[in-house]
Amino acid sequence: MQQVVLTIIGKDKVGIIAKVSCKLAEYNMNIININQNIMQGFFNMVLIAETDEATVSIKEAKEIFAKLGEEIGVEIRLQSADIFKAMHRI
């Protein structure tokens, strides 16, 4: 199962999760886990999604979500989960 990790950091505002999850659905990516909090007015979220049925490649998705981040005014990084598996799982 191919997974991606989205890390979203920025100033908190209404609708960040709504817009991100909407975009994930648009490209047929399935959310597996969300971990989100607000610290001193800053929005932090780590979202894991499954992309086996996605309609775009990881490379394209990275650009799409970086652009969405700019529109919302937060930073969105999308990466293959493989790098986290390599670093934190033996």
Place this chain on the structure above:
Amino acid sequence: MLFNTQDILETTRMITENKLDVRTITMGISLRDCSHADIEKTSAKIYDKICRKAQNLVKTGEDLEAELGVPIINKRISVTPISLVGESCDESDYTPLAAALDKAGKAVGVNFIGGFSALVDKGYTKGDRRLIASIPSALAATDIVCSSVSVGSTKCGINMDAVTEMGKIVLATARATADKDAIGCAKLVIFCNSVPDNPFMAGAYHGVTEPETVINVGVSGPGVVKKALEEVKDGDIGQVAETIKRTAFKITRVGQLVAQEAAKRLDTQFGIIDLSLAPTPAIGDSVAHILEEMGLECTGCPGTTAALALLNDAVKKGGLMASSYVGGLSGAFIPVSEDAGMIRAVERGCLTLEKLEAMTCVCSVGLDMIAVPGSTTAATLSAIIADEAAIGMINNKTTAVRLIPVPGKGVGDKVEFGGLLGHAPIIAVNTFDPSRFIGRGGRIPAPVRSLTN
């Protein structure tokens, strides 16, 4: 498989704030089937083979970079030592072969191509002689070609004829590229105990024991190690070593992932991971700053060699478990012009050539990217090469010399190479004369391997 949020944020911070990167994906390509008596035909065969084998290298690197979110700074090629490939040519000047490498490297879009090399640990063949004589013009005529010459090894001793000649070749290369602050010398390295699977430049070549093509990866991350050490400010040395080990493990796992994936996509054998801490001139990417984080006022002060030995050993111990195949030059690099902390230490008058020599006894690789006065004689350069080769030969390790005698510049002047090669203050060189010793020629016999005192 789900992840701990802290782990994910740690990885992201390593990349965004601490400059974690994969320094290089280097594709080794055998050119053993490119020999021909006609140098033009040899050049054409070299060009065609490199373009064919490496056509997808840069794209694969860029794809992996985008998907994994970790920068892959360089994509490079190493080839069979050209002294072997050119041996059958009737021509005595091998510059056209270097030009073919340059053209092919540029055509496939790599940053550097290494292998304009000769291995003369014990003596010369006809091809070795011709290649070495061609180095100054080859490096002046090309932009991305790197050259290396191996002059000794623990098994063979040191070829002092080659050492003598290389002092002259380094000077000639400096003069041939004098208009660009002797940048040719930044692409020329002289080895003892050279390795055939090194992915780092300028010393990469594709050894004769290597397969047809291979992917070798060099990792990096001095900034990540320094950041980790900031968390153990009050810890004892054992904690420092443990922290470096853990960090090196994580860094190397990323390299392993990239190497395996790149090899798979390029339908090529995965060779090795080079467990390295390779600095860049950027702030926050310095090996010297790690040593200073350990508690030294300035790199080069007493204690530097011990701190570096600890760092180098811990990097290897952490990295070894993270990768299935380890090789190359594995260890911390100390290229002066490419490390903001080293540059500063030289400017403060704390780091000298003699201390750097001591440091090379305990780390990878040698006297690297050090700018010296243009007035330095060929005999002195040869003697420095001999000293460094002796350290490698006796200690059974790889050592190298990459000195840049900058024409018209002296101690106190600065030289700017640009990009990853950085900038450097000219460092003082002992001017007492070794020329009678160097002028003797011959070979230093291979050393005894027991009675080690």
